[in-house]
Every structure is written in structure tokens, then in C-alpha cells.
Amino acid sequence: MTEAYFTGVERIRYEGPDSDTPLAYRWYDPDRMVLGRRMADHLRVAVCYWHSFCWPGSDPFGGGTLDRPWMRAGDPVALAETKMDVAFELFEKLGAPFFTFHDRDVAPEMGSLRETQATFARLTERLQGCIERSGVKLLWGTANLFSHPRYMAGAATNPDPEVFACAAAQVRDALEATHRLGGVNYVLWGGREGYDTLLNTDMARELDQLGRFLTMVVEHKHKIGFTGTILIEPKPMEPTKHQYDHDVATVYGFLKRYGLEREVAVNIEVNHATLAGHSFEHEVATAQALGIFGSIDMNRGDPQNGWDTDQFPNDHVELALPMARILEAGGFTTGGFNFDAKIRRQSVAPDDLLHAHVGGIDTLARALLAGARLVEDGRLRSLRAERYAGWKGDLGQRLLGGLDLAGAADAGLGLDPRPRSGRQEMLENLVNRLV
Amino acid sequence: MTEAYFTGVERIRYEGPDSDTPLAYRWYDPDRMVLGRRMADHLRVAVCYWHSFCWPGSDPFGGGTLDRPWMRAGDPVALAETKMDVAFELFEKLGAPFFTFHDRDVAPEMGSLRETQATFARLTERLQGCIERSGVKLLWGTANLFSHPRYMAGAATNPDPEVFACAAAQVRDALEATHRLGGVNYVLWGGREGYDTLLNTDMARELDQLGRFLTMVVEHKHKIGFTGTILIEPKPMEPTKHQYDHDVATVYGFLKRYGLEREVAVNIEVNHATLAGHSFEHEVATAQALGIFGSIDMNRGDPQNGWDTDQFPNDHVELALPMARILEAGGFTTGGFNFDAKIRRQSVAPDDLLHAHVGGIDTLARALLAGARLVEDGRLRSLRAERYAGWKGDLGQRLLGGLDLAGAADAGLGLDPRPRSGRQEMLENLVNRLV
Amino acid sequence: MTEAYFTGVERIRYEGPDSDTPLAYRWYDPDRMVLGRRMADHLRVAVCYWHSFCWPGSDPFGGGTLDRPWMRAGDPVALAETKMDVAFELFEKLGAPFFTFHDRDVAPEMGSLRETQATFARLTERLQGCIERSGVKLLWGTANLFSHPRYMAGAATNPDPEVFACAAAQVRDALEATHRLGGVNYVLWGGREGYDTLLNTDMARELDQLGRFLTMVVEHKHKIGFTGTILIEPKPMEPTKHQYDHDVATVYGFLKRYGLEREVAVNIEVNHATLAGHSFEHEVATAQALGIFGSIDMNRGDPQNGWDTDQFPNDHVELALPMARILEAGGFTTGGFNFDAKIRRQSVAPDDLLHAHVGGIDTLARALLAGARLVEDGRLRSLRAERYAGWKGDLGQRLLGGLDLAGAADAGLGLDPRPRSGRQEMLENLVNRLV
Amino acid sequence: MTEAYFTGVERIRYEGPDSDTPLAYRWYDPDRMVLGRRMADHLRVAVCYWHSFCWPGSDPFGGGTLDRPWMRAGDPVALAETKMDVAFELFEKLGAPFFTFHDRDVAPEMGSLRETQATFARLTERLQGCIERSGVKLLWGTANLFSHPRYMAGAATNPDPEVFACAAAQVRDALEATHRLGGVNYVLWGGREGYDTLLNTDMARELDQLGRFLTMVVEHKHKIGFTGTILIEPKPMEPTKHQYDHDVATVYGFLKRYGLEREVAVNIEVNHATLAGHSFEHEVATAQALGIFGSIDMNRGDPQNGWDTDQFPNDHVELALPMARILEAGGFTTGGFNFDAKIRRQSVAPDDLLHAHVGGIDTLARALLAGARLVEDGRLRSLRAERYAGWKGDLGQRLLGGLDLAGAADAGLGLDPRPRSGRQEMLENLVNRLV
Ligand SMILES: [Co+2]
Ligand SMILES: [Co+2]
Ligand SMILES: [Co+2]
Ligand SMILES: [Co+2]
Ligand SMILES: [Co+2]
Ligand SMILES: [Co+2]
Ligand SMILES: [Co+2]
Ligand SMILES: [Co+2]
Known part of the structure; x- marks a missing residue:
């Protein structure tokens, strides 16, 4: 590892609510006990490789604004290594216990799938070193089955079985890497598993392809002895007009259809909940009611814009009730709060990444404390129970x-x-x- | 039956596309053969008692504008009889083969459930007479479990088991009446089966209550020998913040959870599809893919307004593809196109009801012809099949x-x-x- | 005045943040000085006659759930008097400094406009007595030009000039009553000034009618010596498909077109802002930037539902920034925070009205304190100014x-x-x- | 010009409604007289350089799918020339009378603004040659003030006056080039003139900057003798959270504020209308009522997705009423129908561009014929007039x-x-x- 990217900043420390230090935690105090568990063990915060290190600040109307050294011209593997070092610099300075990644975040697309595979193997080995050295753990891995043009019409749901096979190659490797790296979950997000028009789409067939694919993944998980959780991340639309993993209830029906409801849980993203016309709390409550609650992609959407803005959370009041709900059900098992969030396109200063994460983590911590107060108070729970008391009668x-x-x-x-x-x-x- | 309400109008006739008679069919020619079946037998058009005879033209900001004789002060049973006569006058003048009704549309709420039951029994007997005399058949019956204040917090999902029992009383009677009247489907729309706030709601418990209720209904259907189809009508929200029968995919998951997916199908409403963020065609395609397609509530929403506007359909181009999709899958079995549509609040002239239905039926007929052309042409189907041809390979x-x-x-x-x-x-x- | 409606409750008192008394203020401490002004003088809280005393708990799918004595059968004037007494009981128990009303809230529709006028005159005289006795002041009056069927196609924008004249009669009386009662603003909300379909609408003509009407109102205001502010309340849709007073920017253009931008300001409603696709803060900022900021209708909408839910506010974090913005611009002159908010349909206990208002007022007070901290801190303002500093250069x-x-x-x-x-x-x- | 890109296709011809040739016009018959004017002169169809030749098929989750020779590595000027030749090949094969372009579509960004200017000068000279040779005319030009990172925080509304000056440099050149090339309109779309957060935004100041910029443009237009129309293209959001040119009514207020309402008209885009919560017809009607109707960006959005999908139009029924409305007001003066529309990301075959435009042009032509029938029939107009007849009375x-x-x-x-x-x-x- 070379010189620091986030210069002039050491590890972010907890300074308490009265601190006015911009880059200090005011609420996130990892060892503080909350309802009998360390705050850090409740939140299981993960930083996301994808948004923070691979997105150049582009949007549909403009190119990248973020001038990152590892996005300039150069040898792709060397650039990937620089990126990895800066990523771990961030993880460590934040004191984040976890990170998450797509295969393509850490290893670039090369000339052929085989070359890409080899590069991925080499770079995940290097990743292993970073993990061991830093102590930052892997919350989950996943495969990027949406950026390459071959997936434009779907990965598992592609009309071309060859694309299904390519997707299998990526997922096998990403799942095995996740296992090797000590990951505790594996996520599938089907960004291209949907349709742009029903005119050319055979929905029943595509659902069967998707069910088949997921079944293969579950079987492989057991075969290799991966004991983490397989997670599906629902999203209703974007990039396609409609995605099959629309929301938690839809995913539940899909899992039931293919007999997978005990094998697979959901990774709920806040902004995907709102894009589907639900509150975040609704999606959590639904997953709990249906027995498939897994993990959270923490971010926030813009209530007035109709796309996935993936902003960092900043309102602890909004998050207090979902947090209480998660606490009441016993908290996470393998899951955690992954920041599937990106800085704004205009946040071009390197330390904007730090402000974003510090604010996000503090928002979670403050929401945790509020949620714990709600749970300890107990009145919400008892008033709710009382409302249904009649059902205990004759x-x-x-x-x-x-x-x-x-x-x-x-x-x-x-x-x-x-x-x-x-x-x-x-x-x-x-x-x-x-x- | 007394004097006519729709004066100066006889039975609406087919006059062909070039007709400029306002109250004539230009496309709906019931006996015309389309893909080997009478047009009327394809469409199975039903007129809806509820919107056309019970809604006074009120909205959340203003009272009724529709000055109907049967809505004035008077003996409720006598008024219900007048209403019934006018309803059948409309059904017959339109030449509609079917109608649909809620229990409360034909028989008013009385002082107690028992009295209401007795009134309902008497008025459905009278209804039987109207059916026999007119030849207009019953597409489906249903129970209104949403207007009375007792249902404000749900019918089957109410925190109070007494309300569940009241709902059972209404549904038993409505289901048996539907059976007796020769109805070919029975619909459940859970307008209050949802929540206004999660703060006071136990979702898992309420889902179980709803599953229990539906199971009872299915068992009773078999017990009384009703061979029609039990249908759930999905709607995402309104009147409550969230309804459990959100959309077709959600209902499928619910049916699977309670083992009812072979017993119950869906009644898809166009405007409910769009409120859920789906195209109407999507909901039809989803129901077909999941094997639960049943019937249609035909109307249209306003693409810019966020509530159930329930307007009459008027764009045959928009409906051609869903129609082709229904035709390709063999058309309706017990289902049909029910106009769950109401005239606009400003349409206060009696003949506005006629214009609305004539336009709606013609739109369906024209869409049927367009859909049939798409099916006969066959290219859409074959191009779609060809797209997936690779899956037949090794x-x-x-x-x-x-x-x-x-x-x-x-x-x-x-x-x-x-x-x-x-x-x-x-x-x-x-x-x-x-x- | 007869016996109390809100029994067992005395005047709500301030008990401070640590109080756990359900019906006490924890933040609203009227005499506390904030930025040099009494909290009560900053907030100028008004209770709304309409939602709290005239709405029966109905929605588009169900009748009234709120069993209010003054909504039962009886002499309409006597019922209106009971309602008035209960209204002032609430205003006084809350310690609310202001209230707001529509003409039809305090005096019912009678057989003819003339009779209605006479009843309104008598009841506003009684209202004057209540005001004097209680010390509760009138923030604004307005005329209900949307509930009566005569207004179904618009009041000022009606195709029938007779309806325009009826509207003039109501507004003249409501404006003069407001003046007489010491009101400090007069509001126009054009709930029917829009269209359901462009097919029958001449938009240019209707805009001219609306401009003409508003000009008449402004001239009359000066003629009678009313020195309060004339306010337009923007809303994009509902009850009609489209309303001309769509949002703040649209109203500004309308005022400029008819030369009224210095005579008329806006009454911004939170839920109307979000229905128009804007944040509440955006509408406040726009009104300030365009010089037409007047008053606020405080409530909140449901981020997932597409109609005007008019809920009581409950998130002070969300309101802190708009509050800071209002404070920075000097606060209200004649305006205030009117609770254009209603309890939920299921909130059928009389004291639910108290909980709703106590929570809403406390939310405002807490937001005021947060907003004041932001203003006093000054960094937001100075960082913003600094960002544009280059414009001071050559x-x-x-x-x-x-x-x-x-x-x-x-x-x-x-x-x-x-x-x-x-x-x-x-x-x-x-x-x-x-x- | 080198070899053809759209091989195997000659100029698209009109073959009439019964033709089943995929690449033929069935409705677009340029010389057919409609209401006394050539169809081509009514529609004034323009093809858009931007979408069809500069967009690589990327979306926020995936890279380009369209493998265009002019997007590969190479000399940027040579690639721009190839692109220009293919563009004119398309314009000519379609028989499109007009095209539209951004400065950056025809000439790439170079190392500095001055170099970029020089390249733009050279390439617009070449463009002049293409125009003269082909006879395809320029409907409008515009400057891309949104893609370059310098504009990330606005062009005219940037907090940095240097960016305003850069924008002036681009607009001066683009306006003069438009003039030189015989363009009949000049468009400004303020994709970055808005905000991502109000926290760092001074709206009043930014509006003044925008008013100042537009005033400069109008003055320059007169100075250079450009007699075409200056057009603002409203869009409510995307790429920013909020754009100042939100919709037609907002733009009208802005023009009035800066005294420009007689100098500037609007270029209404269908998909921008729907993103703003309006029907396309509403925006046309509003512009006509306010006297600022200019031109149309023809496309369609997806009713279920919340971003600018810019799809080609394909429903003539939906467009018939706006078309009738435009015809009744006398049709376009300098405006026209520009296809601001792009093929879907999966439409990777070169001839997909042809299918898209042929379908779009035919949809417009069919809508024109339908609109003309509505106008000739006259009943809509006379029934509307009759509705307001009372206003002619005393x-x-x-x-x-x-x-x-x-x-x-x-x-x-x-x-x-x-x-x-x-x-x-x-x-x-x-x-x-x-x-
Ligand atoms: Co995510
Ligand atoms: Co996201
Ligand atoms: Co329905
Ligand atoms: Co409906
Ligand atoms: Co209001
Ligand atoms: Co409201
Ligand atoms: Co455009
Ligand atoms: Co667009």
C-alpha cells in the first residue's frame, strides 16, 4: 500500500453528541451496550465497494465528475489494486466492521470470461490479504450480472441460454470467493431479470429460468459448504421497465413457487422499497411476517424523484420504527446494514466520502438508540397486543x-x-x- | 315495473363503424364470429350495480350531484325496488349479457344484521325474478365489507373477532345468493383488509386471519356445491394506506402461503393495476404466468392522478395487446369484462350513463377485433418463440x-x-x- | 354553552420534554422567547373548523365513523351552535391563539342563497361572541366554493356566469365577515377551478374568469378597508383532474398575468406541495424567492398515497429546515400555521382530536427550536453565501x-x-x- | 461520404395503410393535402442528432450496447465526420425535412474551450455542406450545457461566474451557427439549471442569473439578425432534483418576471410533460392559453417509470387530441415535431433506428389525419363554445x-x-x- 488518499484524516473516533468535530462520530460508539449487545454488533455496518470506488459521478446526462486516480488510463490490474488499497483505507478510517462487493468491483472485465476469471482469482487473493491485515470482514459478495452488454436482456432470464451459462460462471466464482473470504451472505440482485417490453417476453418461461438458476445456486451453496445466507434483493424497476424481484411480497411468492422459501431470504433496500410504492418499514414488516427477513441495503431515495437516487440516510426519526421492529424480532443473524449509497455527483472532494459515511453511520446509531428506547418502553408492543386481545377469547x-x-x-x-x-x-x- | 327512467331510448343496436348515431354500437355486434366464437361470448360484458346505481356523484370535497329518484328520502325497500327496476332497464337497453352486484347494492343496511339479512333475502328473491324475466345473467356477486363503520379496521383482518363473524355472515349470504341466482363467480375485494399505520398493526396475525377467512369461504363453496370461481380482486391502497391484496404477484404469494392457489383466481382491475405501478397488460401476463387468471374489472385510471378514478375505457389501442393475450390463452372460462367504472361527477344527465356504457362496450369490441387480428397474424407469437429458440438446443x-x-x-x-x-x-x- | 364535549380534560399545559403525560405540551411553551419573539407569536397556530368539526370520518369507500352529536338529525342552526361551542371548547383547551373557517363550516346550506346568507349572518354574530369571550382570534376566513353541486364545474371558472355570481355572493359575505371578526387574512382555495377533461374546457377563457374574480376580490378588500392579506392556496389536483392554482410557481405566473402579484400571496399546504411533486421546503423557498410568501396550511401527506391525506405533522426533523427558512426571512407577518389536518378515520374517540392537535403543536414547537438553532448557528447561511462569493468579483x-x-x-x-x-x-x- | 451504414435500404416510401412492408410509410404521405396544407408542412418532422448518433446505449447500470463505428477509438474529428455522414444518410433515407443538434453532437469536446470552438467552427462548416447537398433543413440548434463536469452545478445558475461565461461562449457560438445554418429556432434546455439540495442553493439569486442569461441571449439574437424563435424546453427534474424550467406554467411565470414573455416560447416535450404530472395535451393547452406555444419534442414516456425514457411515440389515438388542438390554433409557425426519442438499449441492430423513426413518423401522420378529422367535424369546438354561451348574455x-x-x-x-x-x-x- 502506497500513500494515503484521504489525507489529513486519521481513524474516525466517537466524541459524543456534543462534539462539533465534522469528522467524528456523535452517536456511533461501537462498544456501547444496547439491549445487551454491542452497538457495532447490532448494526453490522458495511461499506459498499461499488458506489464509493467504482462509480465515476456520471448520470444519464453527464460524464464522470469524480477524478479518482484509479479511474484514469493505465493497466487495469494495477488500477484495481490502487482502488483496493484506497477502499481499505476508507473501511479502516471509518472503523467499519464489514464491506460488500461485486466481482467486477474488485476485478475488471478482461478480454474473455476466462481471463476475467483469472484476474478475479488473483485479485480476490489480494483481497484476502487486505481482509486479514485490516480485520474488516465481508458481509456479502455478489456478481455483477447487469453492466456487461451480454446481460442487456437478462442473465438467468436471457432468451439465449449461453448468457445463462456465462452468468453461472460468474456466480459460481463469486459465491466461492465469498465463501473463501469468510463472507456471511451472498446476494443476488436481478437488475436485468425483467423486461423492457412484454412484446418480446415470455414471462412464464423467464420465471422458470430464474427459478432454475436460483435452485442451482442454492444447491451449490450446500455442495461447497457455504453456511451463509443466500439473499435476493428486490427492486421493482430500473434499469428495466419491470423486474421480477419487484418487492418483498413478490419475491416471497416466487420463492414459494420454486420451493425455496426456507433457503433464501431478502436483502431489503430502502430506496427500492419506496420505488415499489412501499415504506421501508412496510418491507421489513412484510419480510418478518413471511419469514424471509435477511439483511438491509441502507440508503434513502428522494421522495419526489422516480429513480434510485441511493443517497446516504440522514433522518434517524424515519429509521427509528424500522429499527425497533428489527430489534423486537431479535436483530440480524447473518445480515447487517450495508450502505448501498453514493455521494452526490457534485460531491467531488475526497473527504465528501468520509462525511457521507460518518453521517450515515451516525444516523444508524442514533436510530438504534431511539429504536431501543421504543423496545424498552414496551408500550407500543403492549398496546398492539391489547388491540387484538379479543382473539384470545372464546x-x-x-x-x-x-x-x-x-x-x-x-x-x-x-x-x-x-x-x-x-x-x-x-x-x-x-x-x-x-x- | 313502472315507467322508464331512460326515456326516449330503446334497446341500443349495432349500426356499424360508419354510424354516427350517438347511442348505437359501432363495433359491438354480439353475434359476429371472432376466432370461432360469438363476440358476446368472448367479452361476457357485465354492468356494475354499484357504480351506476348506488354512487350519488360525491367526492371527498363535495356531495352528490346525481339526482336519482331512488336516492331521495323514502322507504328504503321501496327505493331499492325502484333502483332494481332502473338497473334492469339499463342492462336490457344495453343488451348486456351480465351484471354484477354487492349485497348492499340491492338491499340496504337495516337496523341490525338480522334485519339486513332478511331484507337481502327478500330483495334477492325479487332479483331472481328480474333475472328470469330479462335473461340478464349474474357474472358475480360479492359482499360489501368496506362501507359500514364496523369494518373501518378490516373485516377478516379486524382486531375484533366479532367483526370477522359479521363479515362471515355477510359473505355466507352473498355467496349463497350468488349460487342461487346462477352466478358464475364470487369476488372478494379486501378494501379494508390492510392498515392505515403499522403502529397498531400485527401484519402476520392479520394475514393469518385473512388466510383463515378465505379458507372458510372456499370450503363453504364446495359444501353448497357452488361450481363458480372464487376471485380475489387485488388493489394496492385506497381506502387504506396499504391493502394486503396489493397486486397479482402478492395475491399469488398469499394463496401459496395458505395452500389456495388452485382454488382461487384473480379479478384484475385496470385502475388497480396502474395504482400498483403496473400496466394492465402486466397484471394479466402475471396472472397467466402464475396460473391464476380469472376475470377483469374493466375501467381506466387517470395517468396523472393517484386515486381510483374508475373511468370508462375509451382507448381500444391500449387494450388490444391485453386482449390478444387473453385470446391466446383461450379467453375467459367463467370470467368476463365487468365495467367497474363510473361516469364523471359532472355527468348528471340520465343518458350520460348510456353514453358511458355504449362507449365502453364499443371500446372493448374494437379492442377484441384488434386483438383477434394480432392473434391471427401470429407474427408476434412466432417472433417471441423464435427469440427463445436457443433453449430448445442442447x-x-x-x-x-x-x-x-x-x-x-x-x-x-x-x-x-x-x-x-x-x-x-x-x-x-x-x-x-x-x- | 352547555356541558363539555372533551370531558376529563382541562386546558393543556406545558410540562417540558421529560413529561410523559399524554395530553401535555412537551415543547410548546407559548411565552418562551425564541430569537427575540414569543414562541406563540412565531407559530401563530390556528385550529381548523373544517376538518375537526365538519368531516364525519367518511372516505370514498365508506360513510362517517365519527359519531358527533352535532352531526345527528336535528335543527341545523341548533346543531351549528352546538358545533361552535365544542369548537371553542377545543380551541381553548388547546390554548390555540387562532382558528380558521369556511362560511359553510359555521353556517349550513339552507334552502336558498338568501336564506343561507341570513343564517350565516346570524351565526357569525354568535361567532363574534365566542371570539370575544374566548380571546381566540381568526387567522383567516374563506368561502366553501366546492361542496355544493352548483360548483361542480367551477365557481369563478364555471361555464355558467350565474355560478360566478353565486360565488361572488359567498365570497363577499365571507370576506366581510372575516373583516368584521378581526381576521388577518382571507384565503381562496380553488378546488373546483380546474377541469376534469380538456374536451369540454376553454382554458384561456377560464383563466380570464379566474383573474377577473380575483381582481374583484382585491378591489372589494380595499373598498371595505380590510387590511389583511388575500391568499391563494395552491393545489395541483383533487378534487378535479387539474386545478389552475397548481403550485406556487404557477400561481405566481397567474398573478403576474393579471397584475396581482403585489396584492396576493400564497397559503402553502404541505400535502399540496407533495401532491405537486415538490418538497414543502421547495414551495416555501419558491414563494420567498418570488416575493409571495404568505401563510402555511400545516399537515403531512403519505409519501406512498396519491391523494390529500391531510395528516397531522409528526416529524420535527422534516420541518426544521422550512422553519429555519421562514425564520431567516423574518417569520410570518399576517400568516401563521393553520392545521389543515384531520384525524384518521379510525380515530373515533373524542380525545383523539386532542392527541392529534397536541402532537401537531408540539411538532411545530420542536421544529421551531431546531430551526432557531440552525439560524443562530449561522453556518448554513454563511456557507451558502460563500459558495456564490465569486459573483461579487469583477x-x-x-x-x-x-x-x-x-x-x-x-x-x-x-x-x-x-x-x-x-x-x-x-x-x-x-x-x-x-x- | 463513404459507404452506406444502413445497407440494403433505400429511401423510405409511402405505400399506404394496407402495406405490410416493414420499412415503408403507411400514413406519412408528405404531399397529401390536409386542411389545405401539405402533410410535411404540418408536421415539420425533425430527426435528432443526439439520441440517434451520440448515445451509446448506456444506462445507469450498464455501459454502451450500440456498437457504432464512430464511437470506437480514433481521431475525434474524423469520427465526428463519419457520424455526420451516417446522420445525413438516415435523414435522407427517411425523407425527413429537418434535423436538430447540440453543439457537442457534431463537434467533440477538445482540450480547451478555444480548441473546442475551433473544431465546432470547422465541423459546422462541413455541416453546412451536408445541409446544402441534402436539402435537409435545421429546425433548431442548441448548446449542450449539461454533460461537461464544469456544468455539474448549473450553467447560467452556477455559483461560479466563470461557468456562466463559459456557457455564454457556447451559446453565442451555437446561436450564431444556428443562424448561419438557416435554423428557424434556437432551444435552451436547462438540464443543470436547478438544484440537488436547497441546503447549498440561493434560489432567488439563481433565478436572477438565469433571467440575466436569457435576456443576453435574446438581445444577441436581435443583434445578429436571427429571426427564428428562442425556445425554452421545460423539464421538472432529472438530471437534478429540481429544475427551474419545471413546466409550461412555471416557465411562463419566469418569462413574465424578466419581461421576456413576448420574446421566448416553449419547446414542449411529451415525456417532460408526464414527468411534471401533466398530460401532453395539458402542456400544449397551457402554452396556447398563455401565448407561448412554440415547438414540440415528440416522444413518449413509460407511464410506470419515473425517469425520462424518451421512447418513440406509437399511439396515434393518444396524440389525436393534442394534434387537433395545434391545428385549431393554426399549426406551427417556426416550430415542428422533433423526435427527442431514442431506441431501446436492446435495439442493437442498425435498422432498429429506421424502424423507430418510420413508426414514429407514421404515428404522427396518422394522428394528424385523426386530428384533422376532429377539426373538420367541428362538433367538439362548437359544443365547447356552446357550453360557455351564457357568458355572451347580459x-x-x-x-x-x-x-x-x-x-x-x-x-x-x-x-x-x-x-x-x-x-x-x-x-x-x-x-x-x-x-
Ligand atoms: Co441495493
Ligand atoms: Co438502489
Ligand atoms: Co374493481
Ligand atoms: Co377501482
Ligand atoms: Co389547505
Ligand atoms: Co389538503
Ligand atoms: Co427534449
Ligand atoms: Co426527454
């Missing part, structure tokens, strides 16, 4: 158990239940007293 | 059958598949030549 | 003053300005340290 | 003229106008009989 039990429709109907005919207040405003105030 | 078959991930990966490593054009613009032009 | 001054395009172009040709970071994440963190 | 005239609010109010008090049907469904059917 009628409730018989409705769930013995009665058929006629029996239930006969029971109903003599009743005239009175509306009870849902207490929404009172509950909102209760939350506000605690966050 | 590699394709082995990927779907014998190979595991490693085998697929090894096959992929030596390949470099070339992108093939998706031909979207060419296909759009092909469609345009035919519609 | 080139900047010449570009704004002397140079023509050719001169500017010649100056530009030799330059190669370097992108400077926009610092968005750093600024977001700065805000988070202060809110 | 009361109407006095309301618009002599009466003040009190006079109008007194007139209104004795009235009880009856709601008249808006006839929306009947009018929709009337349209459907004609399109």
Missing part, C-alpha cells in the same frame, strides 16, 4: 379453529361490534416522546 | 435439466454470446399495422 | 451588469473553471448536529 | 365588465343555477368515432 379461538363459515356466520348475526379507536395520533405522539 | 436443455451450477459455469466459461436486438420498435410497428 | 459584477452575450462569451473562452464540491453530505451532517 | 358581460364584487354578489343572491352535464363520456365517444 369466539376468537373458535373462528381460528373449529367453526366453519356457516358457524361463524351464525355467530356473527347476533352481534353489533362497536368501532374502537385505532389511536393512531396517540401512538405517533408516544413514538415522538421516545425518539 | 445447452438450453441441459441447463434446464441435468447441469448443476458448476457444470453450467464450465460451459459458460468458453462462450462469448453476442447481443441480439430485442426489436422493440419493429414489434411496436407490427402491432400498429394490425390495431 | 467578472461576476460585469456579467450581471455591463457585458452582453458576446462580451461574456469572450471572457469565457479563456477560462477553465474547476468543479467545486457542493458539500451536500457535509451540510446534511451539519443540520443533523443541530436538529 | 349577466356574463356585466360580470366581465362593469360589475364589482358587491354588484356581482347582489346579482348572485337571487339565483339558483342548475348543474348541467359536462358530457365527458359523450364527448369521448365523439372523439372515438373520428380517430
